[in-house]
Amino acid sequence: MLYLIGTPIGNLEDITLRALRILREEIDYIFAEDTRRALKLLNFFDIKKPVDSFNEHSSIKKKNKILELLKDNKNVAYISDAGMPVISDPGTELVNICLENNIPWDVIPGPSAPITALSASGFYGNRFLFLGFMPRDKKRRKLLRMIKDENLADVFVFFESPERLLKTLKDILEIIGDVEIFIARELTKIHQEYFKGAISEALEHFSGGVKGEITVVFKNKLLTKNNNGCIL
Known part of the structure; x- marks a missing residue:
């Protein structure tokens, strides 16, 4: 499953309990618009998961990598720089990948x-x-x-x-x-x-x-x- 997870827009304490649980217990791989900002958040909450980048400059190869992970029954999270994914960021492509390949996805709401x-x-x-x-x-x-x-x-x-x-x-x-x-x-x-x-x-x-x-x-x-x- 693909999880689109809302993250704090500034104050790190604004992340939801559900988002923390999903990131810690359910996720196998995390993709982020900016890995540096993602690692700051993850390190703050002591979450250790593989992190890779996905943004408007990502290649077809990177999209195929995410698709293969999902087809291999891995749980993948996508987080934006701040706030809700897909709102003024490239997460839309990942939703469409799921739609085209009959892969489930869900949204973990957060700050906007x-x-x-x-x-x-x-x-x-x-x-x-x-x-x-x-x-x-x-x-x-x-x-x-x-x-x-x-x-x-x-x-x-x-x-x-x-x-x-x-x-x-x-x-x-x-x-x-x-x-x-x-x-x-x-x-x-x-x-x-x-x-x-x-x-x-x-x-x-x-x-x-x-x-x-x-x-x-x-x-x-x-x-x-x-x-x-x-x-x-």
């Missing part, structure tokens, strides 16, 4: 950066849309224009790199307007930071630069205020 940031944002909305990693330049502006013109969701969530955060914020301000935004930096880690405010305020707040892993949540409507100046 988009859901964590959405919960922390305090934004109300019945519909949200996860955009993955925000595209660059022209593709980013095209996507933002589509978000503005079409009623796709109430709230949008995406990942962004520190180097492109300010460019993305400027594009949102120019195309969609001065909407309310929530930016989570280094979720669950020592230097975790939450920012919530208007896009223009975020640009000023992060003008000196930003580091770390970033998850962004924004509302698809302009800010309005009541008579007391409070944001609605």
Whole structure:
């Protein structure tokens, strides 16, 4: 069986008891997007299992190796760098391998950066849309224009790199307007930071630069205020 196992997005204590039991007692081989990050997690919990890499650059040979292990009745785990496998990472291919070869698979749920940031944002909305990693330049502006013109969701969530955060914020301000935004930096880690405010305020707040892993949540409507100046 293939197990897709959710891992902590920062704080290692966020791993589930079920994930630890499966990794310790059920798994024969572990494949990870980044073996260095995987070994940090496994060593922390004193889990000793063979670990190999599997990512977007993996060859057909590596995929065949995983398939042969599964056909040989071995239990294989796949973990991403952080959070839930298959969400913005290459685990999809492994699920399809199982589907094509009638091999069972299961998901061991765990932390998710988009859901964590959405919960922390305090934004109300019945519909949200996860955009993955925000595209660059022209593709980013095209996507933002589509978000503005079409009623796709109430709230949008995406990942962004520190180097492109300010460019993305400027594009949102120019195309969609001065909407309310929530930016989570280094979720669950020592230097975790939450920012919530208007896009223009975020640009000023992060003008000196930003580091770390970033998850962004924004509302698809302009800010309005009541008579007391409070944001609605």
